[in-house]
Structures are given as C-alpha cells and as structure tokens.
Amino acid sequence: MFKAKDIMKTNVVSVKIDTPIYDAIRTMVENNITGLPVVNDDMTLAGIISEKDVLQLLYDCRDLQEKDGGHGKVGDFMTKDVVCFDQEENLLSVCNCLMKKHFRRVPVVSGGKLAGIITRKDLIKYILEPIG
Secondary structure (H helix, E strand, O other), rough: OOEEHHHOOOOOOOOOOOOHHHHHHHHHOOOOEEEEEEEOOEEEEEEEEEEHHHHHHHHHHHOOHHHHHHHEHHHHHHHHOOOOOOOOEEHHHHHHHHOOOOEEEEEEEEOOOEEEEEHHHHHHHHHHHHOO
C-alpha cells in the first residue's frame, strides 16, 4: 500500500509563526502557491496560512496598525486547527480527506515535525502516471 511519503513534496516552502503577514503573502505570490505551513522554531507544525485566510484578512479590512507595531504576524491570521498526516499514513486516507474537505493541501509530518506536503494536484498527477 502506498504511503504519504511516497508522493509528498519535501522541499516545502513554510513560514514561522512570527513572520510578518505581508511577508507571508509575498512568499505565496512569488512561489505561486495557495498556502503555507506555519512552523515553530523546532519545525513542529503550528498552523497553515492559506489564500482563504488572506482573503478573509483583506475582506475584513482589519486594522494591522494595532497588531505588533503595524505589521501583524502570521500567527494572528493563520488557521490553527490543521488536518495533517503522518508520512506513514495510507495514501488513500489522504486522497479521501482532500476529496471531502474544502482545502487544497495537507501538511505531512514525521515525529510531529513538518516533513512534506501533498496537494490535490500531486494526487491527480500520481493517479494519472500509470495512464500517461
């Protein structure tokens, strides 16, 4: 049975919980990605900042001047309750999750630390490989 580690991307772009929010947004745009895992200093997963979180921030027109000297940190806006999978998890579980949930990616951890990421696109590509 295939596992999450068999298809996860390991060169994950991530940000820290205290990264200024506009730096995180810039990182997403420059890397053409829709979400970033948020990690603590020890690389344990703290949350995720996604386009949805950023859109909510911009839509709400939150006054960032009140947050941390006008900059606001990723930790102020990220989603904290993150669905993630261990790298040894069955790939079918990951696929079922991404089909049923409204998010586009799931972080993959090993020993509680960020090890990779799997996106819907990664799964589609993996499923089509034997065909193509």
